[in-house]
Amino acid sequence: MLVVDKPRGPTSHDVVAWARRALGTRAVGHAGTLDPMATGVLVLGVGEGTKLTPYLMSEDKAYETTIVLGAETDTLDAEGRATSEHDVPALDRATVEAACARFVGTYLQRAPAVSAIKKDGVALHERVRRGEDVEAPEREVRCDAIEVLDVRAREIDLRVRCGKGFYVRSLGRDLARELGTRGHLGALRRTRSGAFGAEDALSGEVLQRARRGDEDARAQVRASLRSLEAALSTIARLDVGASGARELRHGRALRIEEPVVREPIAALDESGELVAIVRWSEGALRVVRGFAPRASVEGAS
Template identity: 40%
Template sequence: MSKRKQRREDFDFAAGEVLLIDKPYEWTSFDVVNKVRYAVKVKKVGHAGTLDPLATGLLILCTGKMTKQIQYIQAEEKEYVGQMVIGETRPSVDMETEVDSTTDYSHITEEDVRKLLPEFTGLIQQIPPAHSAVKVGGKRAYNAAREGKEIKIDPREVEIKELEILHIDFPTIDFRMVCSKGTYVRSFVRDFGEKLGVGAYMSGLRRTRIGEHKLTDAYALDKFIEMIKQEQ
């Protein structure tokens, strides 16, 4: 999809389109799919890689025959900018749940943060968060987590190709990451906080790129829906 397409008549949703959408905060990826499906009036609409409700940014939707491309888009590397807060933990490792532990972080320095980056760059073993959509025994992990049940999730190998600190204003750390399919940024934040010895949770996340598809080329969801409805 290109921003050159400014009218509904420029699209052929039944034949197939790849749509770049800026997912709003607190929307699930399926909420966006359903909203777009209703607007474009095509049944065959799917997303190429989910985003957590509390994350924003690039969500790629495919319609019609372009849904065959979903598996290929999903396999491409992802880029995120995120923010973590150190010295506190939350069960979900994001803002979904309340703080459950607090640790003094006053001894942590910027050097302590930056010297950990090599440990989290390259091929690493990572355990997905309990509050995630990963399946354990055929069931979504987050269902068990929200019921307070303990579950065992096996580690998986992922690749963090690029990792940089953008800004530090303790207890907040802003970062940028380029990673492979299957990487959980919340797991990175959780593990990073543990390595610092003070814990951490993710206070914000925005996906900025999937492969060659960039957030700067995406439509705000409300603007896209408005454009489509105006042409009906």
């Protein structure tokens, strides 16, 4: 796994391309998109790690954001075109905190029209670019906490903890409307994604130098690679021992009592190495996604 502090401007796919060049492999993928305007934690899977990224996309995330009041944009961020404007009332921290409290919990949130959500196989942002009138869907989302960091005349700084599928851009729109005005995100930084925080991240500038061939930077990238097991802090673990690991590595079902853990389940061998992502069905653990033994991967590289 490689955790990158994405700079403002490039897409998540751009960062994946940098890592491919820096590490000399096509086997790189990300575990959750960041908008071009956003900065912060972007988790990449490398090699066998690409098999793990689908299970990390549903991890909880944390953000810090600045909401600019007075204008809403078509993208709901500073990259877009203003679509509506409104006077900004005088606000104090207590008023903003009371409004934020209405968005904590589970509720239906309308996604941004400019988003990667697909309708009939086509991303909404592509439909918008074609000039189509797009109504984004409402989806059930979960927000665990909103902390008000600062309130200024036309800007609000927030810290947000949320679950999968939560759009901070939509929160900016909806909170501004709740406060009697319009708004969009002026800045967005992801500070945590699952097990990884900003303190774990490699500078995006180092990764850019590495993809251009800087050997010192490439050494820093290789030194920043994390084990698959480091990503599992929020995924249920189950020690299956040496014999159980052998069964699962051969794709065979492992008969055990029903584990008292939620899925997905990471099955580990006696040394703590990830063997497979498994599910429990009909009295046995069954492999959903297997992982090559670390020794064989390192020997091949």
